Amino acid sequence: GAVVSQHPSRVICKSGTSVKIECRSLDFQATTMFWYRQFPKQSLMLMATSNEGSKATYEQGVEKDKFLINHASLTLSTLTVTSAHPEDSSFYICSARVKRVNSMNTEAFFGQGTRLTVV
């Protein structure tokens, strides 16, 4: 099956610094990647949808300047948490959508997630 690699799996950073999280589709081309955030004991919250070569579409309430998303190629999307604060501590998960030629069907595969702790 398709593999999505998310790196790093865990990161601890100081308040005010920036952290970059990478999401790679290893054996397929992902035209669309989704970034989610999971708060403790809660469901996944969609943060943004990124399409290769275009600007990401952010969900309401998600700060574009704080959570920078870049989808520069069909196999890589990055999420950068800028000027991180303790309240940004969370579990971030990316998902890549497989686009099948001549088909509207789609399937999403998930990275392993990144546990961000801001101290």
Place this chain on the structure above:
Amino acid sequence: AQSVSQHNHHVILSEAASLELGCNYSYGGTVNLFWYVQYPGQHLQLLLKYFSGDPLVKGIKGFEAEFIKSKFSFNLRKPSVQWSDTAEYFCAVYNNAGNMLTFGGGTRLMVKP
């Protein structure tokens, strides 16, 4: 806006009991439907998916789900649960037109041995 509802937030069952987790969505157009499972300490894994065809879909580990278009539902079932099924289950709906994958709130299942 598209939304996905999972009505059961917490479910506790004994081993060998039957399971049904509800999932309803609000979008009226063409959708792809998924059930994911997250075992403790692990990442999300796909249990099963529906794109088209037979509305009764069979997935891994004995799970199945039925798509009922008229009810906008995609309930997950398993005839006999095991302790190892303890996990959190997420229903997700992909809206082709809006290019959006939306998750339900999740259902935490605990199976008592």
